[in-house]
Amino acid sequence: MGYYTELKLDVILNDECPLDIIDGLCNEDLMEKLYIDKFGKVPSLLSVSETPNLPIKHEFGKSHRWDQIFSNAKFNKKTNNLVINCDIKAYDNIYEQLVDWIKPYIISGNIQEKGEDSNEWYIILNYGNK
Numbered sequence: 139m140g141y142y143t144e145l146k147l148d149v150i151l152n153d154e155c156p157l158d159i160i161d162g163l164c165n166e167d168l169m170e171k172l173y174i175d176k177f178g179k180v181p182s183l184l185s186v187s188e189t190p191n192l193p194i195k196h197e198f199g200k201s202h203r204w205d206q207i208f209s210n211a212k213f214n215k216k217t218n219n220l221v222i223n224c225d226i227k228a229y230d231n232i233y234e235q236l237v238d239w240i241k242p243y244i245i246s247g248n249i250q251e252k253g254e255d256s257n258e259w260y261i262i263l264n265y266g267n268k
Contacts, residue, residue: 169205202232
């Protein structure tokens with residue numbers, strides 16, 4: 139078994155962010171391409187033994203489970219608003235890696251997490267009045 143941790147991320151990103159990558163992950167075009175390039179097909183399960191690397195220069199791009207984090211993510215290209223709600227087994231500091239990657243691009247918003255045995259949210263990051 140493992141410990142599930144829920145993540146809520148709702149941020150506005152600046153134009154320095156690799157918005158094409160964020161958009162591609164959220165609409166699953168990039169995710170599909172990466173899996174086809176690596177395996178020749180998109181697996182039927184979100185969790186596979188090996189996840190393709192993201193085309194970014196950050197440890198988050200090499201992490202396992204980035205695909206699960208972005209599987210229900212939403213991105214508004216007009217406002218640069220990224221919203222992620224996920225509940226996964228957060229091994230290898232995956233949420234911390236995500237925050238470290240995205241943090242330099244955040245204009246406003248917040249990120250919080252909650253463990254499966256907790257009723258309270260822990261604020262990871264809080265910028266402005268998003």
